[in-house]
Amino acid sequence: MFRFYKLTPLEQFVEDLYLTHGILSPKQLNIGEVARCLNVWIYYKPITSRGLELTPGMYTVNIDSRLASAEQWLDFLHELGHLLRHSGNQTILPKLFTQAQEADAENFVLYAAMPFSMIKQIQLPGSRMEIIQTLASTFRVPLKLAEKRLDQIRRREYEGSLLNSYIKFNIARYQPASSPGKSETAIYAYYDPSDDNIAPAQIIIQVDEQTLSTQDELLFSPNGPFDRIEEQQLQCFADCKPVKFHDLDYTRDRRISLRLKNLAIRYYNSAFKFIVQRKDIEQVLHFYGANF
Numbered sequence: 001m002f003r004f005y006k007l008t009p010l011e012q013f014v015e016d017l018y019l020t021h022g023i024l025s026p027k028q029l030n031i032g033e034v035a036r037c038l039n040v041w042i043y044y045k046p047i048t049s050r051g052l053e054l055t056p057g058m059y060t061v062n063i064d065s066r067l068a069s070a071e072q073w074l075d076f077l078h079e080l081g082h083l084l085r086h087s088g089n090q091t092i093l094p095k096l097f098t099q100a101q102e103a104d105a106e107n108f109v110l111y112a113a114m115p116f117s118m119i120k121q122i123q124l125p126g127s128r129m130e131i132i133q134t135l136a137s138t139f140r141v142p143l144k145l146a147e148k149r150l151d152q153i154r155r156r157e158y159e160g161s162l163l164n165s166y167i168k169f170n171i172a173r174y175q176p177a178s179s180p181g182k183s184e185t186a187i188y189a190y191y192d193p194s195d196d197n198i199a200p201a202q203i204i205i206q207v208d209e210q211t212l213s214t215q216d217e218l219l220f221s222p223n224g225p226f227d228r229i230e231e232q233q234l235q236c237f238a239d240c241k242p243v244k245f246h247d248l249d250y251t252r253d254r255r256i257s258l259r260l261k262n263l264a265i266r267y268y269n270s271a272f273k274f275i276v277q278r279k280d281i282e283q284v285l286h287f288y289g290a291n292f
Contacts, residue, residue: 002120003157004158005153005156005157007116008107013085014112015116015117018117021038023037024117026139026140029073029112030073031073031076035061040061041059041060041061042063043061044062044065046066047064049064051082059080061076061080063075073140074109074141077109077112077113078106079105080112081108082105085108110145110152113145114146114149118139119153131150132147158238187204187227188226188237189227190202190204200278202278203220203276203278204276207260212260212264212272215260216259216260217249217257217258217260218257218260219251219255220258222281239271240275242274243274243276243277243280245280245283247259248281249284254290258274258276
C-alpha cells in the first residue's frame with residue numbers, strides 16, 4: 001500500500017527519535033511514556049501549555065490541566081517539537097521565523113502522534129472512512145487529525161509514484177520505445193483534500209498522438225472546466241510526465257498555452273500524459289497580472 005511513500009527529513013527525525021528510545025508501539029504513545037523515555041519533566045497547571053529547556057538537554061513541559069486528555073497529548077507533542085527542534089525565545093523572534101517554527105511543530109505533532117513505521121504495521125480496511133476511524137482509534141487522536149494524516153500519506157504516495165515513473169522514463173529513454181496506445185485529448189484536475197484552496201492542486205493533460213505530433217500548443221482556461229480526478233483514480237495517471245514552468249504561457253484571451261512541441265522533443269514523442277503544478281500556473285498568471 002505504501003510502495004512509493006518517502007519520509008520527509010522531519011518525519012525521519014521523529015522515526016529515529018522513537019527508535020533510539022525504544023518507542024515502537026502505539027500503546028507507548030502517551031505523555032507519561034514518551035516523557036519518561038525522553039527525560040522530560042511534566043507539570044499540570046490551569047495555564048496555557050508551555051515547554052522550557054532549563055539547562056541543555058533538560059526539558060520541562062507544563063500541560064494545561066483544563067484540557068481533555070486527547071488535547072493534552074497533542075499539546076505535549078507540540079511543545080516537545082519546539083524543545084527538540086527550536087531554540088530561542090519565541091516572544092522576541094521575527095514573526096515569519098516564529099510562523100515557520102509553529103508550522104514545523106504542527107508537522108512534528110502529526111508525525112509523532114501517528115508514526116509511519118507504526119501505521120505500516122496496521123492491517124488497514126478498504127474504505128477511506130474506515131481507515132480514518134482505525135487510525136483515530138489505534139493512535140487515540142481526533143478523527144480530523146487522522147484524516148489529515150491519511151490525506152498526507154496518500155498525496156505523498158501519489159507524488160512518489162509520479163517520481164518513480166519519471167525515473168523509470170529516464171532509465172529507459174535511450175531504449176527502443178514500444179508503440180504508444182492512442183487516447184483522446186482531455187484535461188483533468190486533482191483537488192488536494194488537505195488543501196483549503198478552491199483551485200486544483202494539479203492539472204493533468206492527456207494528449208492524443210496526432211495532436212502531440214501536429215500541434216505546437218494546447219490551450220486551456222486556468223479556471224476550467226476540468227474533469228475532476230478522485231483519489232481512487234490517481235493510479236491511472238501514474239505515468240504522467242512533469243510540465244516545467246517554461247512550457248507554459250498566457251494568451252491574450254486569458255488562456256494557458258501548453259507548448260506541446262517542447263514536450264514532444266523532451267520526451268521523444270513517447271509520453272502522452274502530462275502534469276502541471278498549480279504553483280507554475282500561478283507564477284505565469286502573476287507575471288501577466290492575472291489571477292487563478
